[in-house]
Amino acid sequence: MIPALPNRPLYEPEADTLTEEGPIDLVAPGSPESVQEDEGGTQRIHDLLIFIDETVAALAYTDKEHGWTLIAKETDENDDAYQLAHDQLLEYRGCDGLGRKEALKRAVIKLYGLPEEAIEANPEELVSLGEE
Structure with missing residues (x-):
């Protein structure tokens, strides 16, 4: 999977x-920290949570020298792969104090340019991914 990714952060359509x-x-x-603007003001994705069957992988883009790094790869033995992988990604990025729901909400707001009020008005949309 990692070799298939370009050696740079992804544009949203690429993800x-x-x-x-x-x-x-x-x-x-x-x-x-997943969504950051490049020099031209275009948003790029620097972290990915990838779901494949019962496995969740967390990847982080570091720099041109190191590229994409596998932070975690967890399998749903106890229905906790998402929580384990996401927690490791948050710890890697220094965001572990936020909790999964808040971290995901902030990433979505940055990526799609949504006003926070829109997310707050529809919290059920994030429940399945943001459960703590």
């Missing part, structure tokens, strides 16, 4: 296409 080919079920940014 979306990862689910179109192969076995990937869902790709999501995982932390407030």
Whole structure:
């Protein structure tokens, strides 16, 4: 999986296409640090939570020298793969004090440019991914 990624942060449409080919079920940014603007003001994704069957992988882009790094790869033995992988990503990025729900909410707001009020008005949309 990692060799298939470009040696740079992804553009949002590129992240979306990862689910179109192969076995990937869902790709999501995982932390407030996931979405950052490049020099031209375009948002790029620096962290990914990748869901494949009962496995969740957390990847982080570090720099051109190191590229994408596998932070965690967890299997749903106890229905906790998402929690374990996401917690490790948050710890890696120094965001572990936020909790998964808040981290995911901030990442989504940054990626899609949504006003926080829109997320607050529809919290049920994040419940399945943000359960603590």
